[in-house]
Amino acid sequence: QSVLTQSPSVSGTPGQRVTISCSGSSSNIETYHVYWYQQFPGTAPQLLIYKNSQRPSGVPERFSGSRSGTSASLAISGLRSEDEAHYYCAAWDDSLSGWVFGGGTKLTVL
Amino acid sequence: QVLLVESGGGVVQPEKSLRLSCAASGFTFNGYGMHWVRQAPGKGLEWVAGTSFDGSKIHYTGSVKGRFTISRDNAKNMLYLEMNSLRPEDTAMYYCAKDKVIWGYGVNSYIDYWGQGTLVTVSS
Numbered sequence: 001q002s003v004l005t006q007s008p009s010v011s012g013t014p015g016q017r018v019t020i021s022c023s024g025s026s027s028n029i030e031t032y033h034v035y036w037y038q039q040f041p042g043t044a045p046q047l048l049i050y051k052n053s054q055r056p057s058g059v060p061e062r063f064s065g066s067r068s069g070t071s072a073s074l075a076i077s078g079l080r081s082e083d084e085a086h087y088y089c090a091a092w093d094d095s096l097s098g099w100v101f102g103g104g105t106k107l108t109v110l
Numbered sequence: 111q112v113l114l115v116e117s118g119g120g121v122v123q124p125e126k127s128l129r130l131s132c133a134a135s136g137f138t139f140n141g142y143g144m145h146w147v148r149q150a151p152g153k154g155l156e157w158v159a160g161t162s163f164d165g166s167k168i169h170y171t172g173s174v175k176g177r178f179t180i181s182r183d184n185a186k187n188m189l190y191l192e193m194n195s196l197r198p199e200d201t202a203m204y205y206c207a208k209d210k211v212i213w214g215y216g217v218n219s220y221i222d223y224w225g226q227g228t229l230v231t232v233s234s
Contacts, residue, residue, distance in 0.1 A: 002154060035220050037155070044205055044224040045155065056222070088155050092217045098169045099145070099157035099221070 004089055006102035013110050017077040020105045022089030024070050028100055032092045034072040036065055039086045084109045112136040114206045114225030121231045125195055130228060132189040132206030140184035143209035143219055146191045148202035162215035196232045203227040
């Protein structure tokens, strides 16, 4: 059972906009920044969004993040087949004194 | 460029021990916090342990406290994870990961680079 809650799966067609949600609590998301990682099968995760909404160099503008209260979301617009991957949210947790992750959301591009 | 190479994984019997290593290069190792994050087969990511740049701050997830020890050798640019009393539920790919912010750790930083992982299987 992950500390942060994500829907197990989401799907969309090419060109569509999809949103992946991440729910936490006052000890993590409400207080600290949220980070998003993208993971393709058989590979290591890669940083996708940092500090709620910032994109590292090289990440397309199609990816955007936001945070409100105890929840955060990742939006992907102009969906492409190469976006098919697992997406994980993460935040520092005060009560656990460590990083917590969501269970991950598998994005399928139909 | 940042390179993190894990080693030391393998098949081990329950209650036995294993030591994972992570060789770091491409950045000033002694300036960054480091972490171990694991992923059980077909499951999500789970943060295991973290250490500040100088080893003065160390944290563990609850399920490994008292069994796992994270350490670092800044002179050798190496990160370690000593795992004792291993359980079948410790079976996972173990990733070495680097903090983003120099001299930062915990809330003052975040994970920006990951190694490719080393697989640990605990089975009799």
